[in-house]
Amino acid sequence: MNTSNYLEKKYSSAPLAVFRIGFGLLMCFSIIRFWFKGWIETLYIEPSFHFSYYGFEWVKPLDHYTYVLFIICGISAFLVAVGLKYRLSIFLFFLSFTYIELMDKTTYLNHYYLISILSFLMIFLPANASFSIDNLIKKRSYLQVPKWTIDSIKILLTIVYFYSGLAKINSDWLFKAMPLKIWLPSKFDLPLIGENLMQLEWVHYLMSWGGMFYDLLIPFLLLYKPTRIYAFLLVIFFHLFTKVLFPIGMFPYIMIMGSLIFFDSSFHLKVISLLKKIIPINFIKSNHYKIVEIYRLKKPKFIVSIISIFFIIQFLFPFRYLLYPGELFWNEQGYRFSWRVMLVEKVGSSVFKIANKKTGSFFYVNNDDFLTPFQEKQMSFQPDFILEYAHFLGDYYSSNEDQDVQVYVDSYVALNGRLSQRYVDKNVDLYNEKESFKHKKWILPLKDEIKGF
DSSP: OOHHHHHHOEEESHHHHHHHHHHHHHHHHHHHHHHHTTHIIIIIISOSOOOOOTTOTTOOOOGGGHHHHHHHHHHHHHHHHHTSSHHHHHHHHHHHHHHHHHSOGGGOOHHHHHHHHHHHHHTTSOTTSSSSHHHHHHTEEEEEEEHHHHHHHHHHHHHHHHHHHHHTOBHHHHHSOTTHHHHGGGGTTSTTTTTTGGGOHHHHHHHHHHHHHHHHHHHHHHHSHHHHHHHHHHHHHHHHHHHHHSOOTTHHHHHHHHHGGGSOHHHHHHHHHHHHHHSSSOOOOTTTOEEEEEOOOSSHHHHHHHHHHHHHHHHHGGGGGGGSOSOHHHHOTTOTTSOOOSOOOEEEEEEEEEEETTTOOEEEOOGGGTOOHHHHHHHTTOHHHHHHHHHHHHHHTTOSTTOOEEEEEEEEEEETTOOOEEOBOTTSOGGGOOOSSSOOTTBOOOSSOOOBO
16 A cells, blocks of 8 residues: 555544543543642742753743643643643643653653653644534534544554563563562562562563563554454553552553554444443534534645654654663663663762862762752762753852862762662763763763663
8 A cells, every 4th residue: 555545544533532532531630640649849849959851941840830830731631631622722731741841850751751742743633523522613523534643643652662662672671680670579568469479580580571572562462453352451451560569650541541542443432422421412413513524634744744754753763872882771871762661770879079170179069958859869870960960069159250160979870780880980070061962971881781772
């Protein structure tokens, strides 16, 4: 099948409608959960310093107006779910959620990144073509949408799973069962399995290898109709089990809900039929509605071009680590935004020394004066955090123009059960080093080799 024929193919609009509802409700609940746990205050308002993403240093918390940002995000997520002013709602959700994600690098999680890029993709998809309040307002509903609009979500989820599986093909994960060998024994308090199974080494290896095969194969098992239902049951078991084991927030529910997109339209039509019985609004009534066979995109060539560029980036961006020398798990250059999920256990200690170049005097910084415990933990083993904090300290202690401040760090890091080793060259003045996409030569090499992707 050539490209033009594929782009002309149509499919039921029901899968997009069900996905829109599930995504919107999960995101709305996620924002409410974040608010009621007090994380807005503790993560964004109370800290006096926030770690920024390179190029996005201007994105900062808005003091107590940060609550307004979360309100906008939560309301727009709900409007996405019900399909009211869908284009504006998903656009506002994308902007507000991504701004929240960029406010402090300390809170980075793979599934936050997934939500941002997924909501960006949804801006260009007709997810309100059916079973939406927009239908009621416009008095029309669309039976079919371009098939590629549904396939694009499948492709993105396949990338997430498959790239996560590729990342697990490394010697630490497969041949040392690291870091599961560190994490699982600590779950001794789990009923039935904690004191027994979680302590057994063969279980650590089984879960390491099983996790790799799961990530590599699950999208293809979902795509193949004869194995789809069994694959979905495996999705439910896998993600709920990992939810029990690890504090990974909403990620399991997002992936379970997202996996429904792989089912045929008949399944989604049954879901919509069930929702119609629950919701006291008759969405489909011929005397209210004009039923239109096919939803036709405005400016389809432009939209296809945008989404094509989007997927080229998604396919290539996770491999940018190949541009850097050294061990990825150690120097983390190209680590984020590449679907490397729960692959490392790093513990660090970074003590900063402020020196005066003219007088030779120096003193050591108490990190508690500037960072929260969570921020200090993340800073202690991530090089871009260390560099940004060093510049913050340099600026802070350079208030007197006569001072010629230098900032050094005595940093040690342990990776995946290895003995701690020096992480940063202690003779490098980090205040003179600039953040960029270039290799950070002041990171000392790992005294070991991790083979794999």
